[in-house]
Amino acid sequence: MIAPFSHVLALAAVVFTLGAYCAVARRNLIMMVLGVEIMINAACIALVGASLRWGSLEGQSFVLFILAVAATEVSVGLAIIVYAFRRAGSFDPDAYNSLK
């Protein structure tokens, strides 16, 4: 017996909130992408916990796909960031307002 399921969910919730805070409040593109990573990680924790709770491998296989998607997202995201930085010379998300 490890711990109640709700505690795992609570842990995931805390980590997710931290990630969301990071993505929203930090004024740096790299930190935003990192925040997204933290949120994804929190989701993974919840899924693995649920997988154990319900005795089904669905959650674990989902995490597997999330890992792949996260890797994709990071590589493309970072490439876009570097590209954008070369163009605008800034990591501040508010510097990207040419569409306004």
Added chain:
Amino acid sequence: MTLYGFLFYIVAAIIIGSTAMAVTRRNLVHVVIYLVLSFFGTAMLFYLLGAPMLAVLEVIIYAGAIMVLFLFVIMMIRVDSLEEVIPPFRQRLPAMLLGGLYLGCALLMARGTPGAGASLPLLTASPKELALYVFGEHWFTIELVSLLLLAALMGVLNLGRMKADEAGKEKSA
């Protein structure tokens, strides 16, 4: 509380602590190091929750590949351009309030989930079982993911190639 339960709370504390540190650091290298720690903690948690395969993948992909990628990008770029404008507290307030709301909401949901109180059993899904399940039930998704990775690869290559001429055009304009 069993030994495993004890371990769980220690690992949870490590994860939350290192993530919180990561979110608040200004030096990006420190951020990445703290996150690596956090992901190692997550890997331990996965192991504890009976997912050894995912634990290994977490270390390899998250702590290994993804974080190193971040480090590369951080190293590639001039340090002074990483200086972050720290917004005044007044401006951070909405984010914090909303974060509190979010957390409260999520915790409520965690309590309200069916079977939330049940204690987790000690079970382990061996890599073989996981592999049989994934390749048996989700083989098509695997194909889709491989396609996605290919698409990402091509996209990144294309972005890398566009860099020189596009940036030059920008300067001359």
Added chain:
Amino acid sequence: MTAFWSDHATLPAIVLATFAPFAAFFAIMLFTRGRPRLSARLSIGAISVSLACALYLPCVHWRMEQPLEYTAQWIASGSFSIPFGFLVDPLSLLMLTIVAAISFLVQMYSLGYMAGDPGFSRYYAFMSLFAWAMMSLTVASTVLQLFIFWELVGLSSYLLIGFWFEKFSATQAGKKAFVMTRVGDASFYIGLLLVLLHMGNLDILELGGPKATESMSPGFITLAALLVFGGIVGKSAQFPLLTWLPDAMEGPTPVSALLHSATMVAAGVYLFARLFPFFSLSSTAMTVILAVGTISMLLASTMAMVSRDIKRVWAYSTISQLGLMIMALAAGGWFAGVFHLTTHAGFKALLFLCSGVFLHTYETGDIFELSARGGRNLKIPALTLAVGAAALSGLPPFSGYFSKGAVMGALSGLTNPIWALAALVGVLLTAYYSFRVVFVIFFPGSGVAESSVHSHAAGEGHEGGHAETYRAMAWPLLVLAGVTLILGFFEAPLRGFLFGGATAPEAHESVYALMVHYAAIGLGLLGVAAAWVEFGWSRAKRVGLVERWSPALANLFAERWFLDHFYRAFMESVIDKGFASLAHWNDRRVIDGTIDGAGRRTIDAGRRTALWHLGAIQRRLLTTFAVVAFLALYFFL
């Protein structure tokens, strides 16, 4: 099997025999490429070790009753497992000995033949690679393991055919050999997978046992056997994949002697003998195989009749003799096929090595030119050439006589006389074309006698300068000629060895079989006589029967029945114009079009939605989170 555990030396001997050349290959490639003499010593040392082991093993296991198998687990996945190991039984030991012995002789011979070649070290490295792969092939315990080494043998064949890669025709020939054998190997591999799917196991000893019939329906067995036979067709250059072998003669002559006559191409026949119980499960497959062997034998014999290049003649004759072995095996004459394989390895290697001496001395392969330039003055090669040709024609008392006799015996056991008849025609043609070469070289026509004396002197001078290399090349010839002379008399002991302690099934001597037997001798002599009348005799016209009779037919033979033209036309019309252009169209229109279209649509959509965008990312993110939070509150609480 357990009874033999007391014999501790067998396994180390096999490991040593197979891995010594491999070690030599690595050592040469890594360390001694710049030092040719050392490379040659390494390689020959390794093959000597192999030969010693290979000779030791049959002595120890002369009276073996049970095959020995040493295996270890290699791949295990779910319900099937693939062991990796060594199978020691009389057949594999016999083949191991043949390979080691011929490899050893050929490598010694190459000391003279390849002397001074810039790729000397590379040559010996490839030879060692081949020796390793071939010997491992013979002692493989599962068909999958055999297949791996089968491919490695194909690789070393490719490397050695294209050894003189500065010669365009050599690289082309190497590629052709590689691709054509690959066609067969693909079929072999599919056959293997079929068997694996049904039996879950590819153990050679179990294949063909009762387990095969239990787990596979007769139709599947026929299909699998024919697919596996596809690999044999490719490797042993049988019809319709036979045209690569004559082109493979672009490689150095010792290579042709070792790979393309004695051992590698015989690997196909060896596989057939190895899986003989499995093939015998399907009589349909056996009949098809018999037909393929017969067609190859006859086609190749006709091609050999008109070829002027000495190596090509032996190449065609290799195809035809391999066809004969396959016929014997398909007719149920297991011993006959294996015995012919053994003797053929000896005398065909001998023939090639003789040709190599001629080629090396006069630098031409054209038999008429060789004759005009005094080829008969090279005493040892000329003499041993005659011995080899006699063995090839099946004249007593040379080894070929005994093995062909056995083959004829096997074929005469069939109810349908057409196969034996075809084999008899083959015997006649074989005797004719092999003695055509011998007589052309021995008896230069009167018209060219004067010039022959002249160039003979030049030849002597050439040879005198290379007396040492000539000696290095001569003694393997004498050894092989000796083997060719005496091997035939060892038929009975060999039969005893191959059938183990069990009593060998005696060939039943019916009147019909005896008739076939004498007919074979008679036709062999007739072929020799025909060759004598046309080429040997002092008043001979020195023009082949076929050329005089019908130039069109001669052209057909010389162009290899237009098989190559057919392949080229097939490639151009079906592959290039059909599949390739279809795939090209699909790639350009469907795939590129879809992707370009998707890209353009995305750009369009982006342009349109961009108009709604304000730019502040994080504010949007914040809004999104807020909305999600309130939605969560609404739905869940």
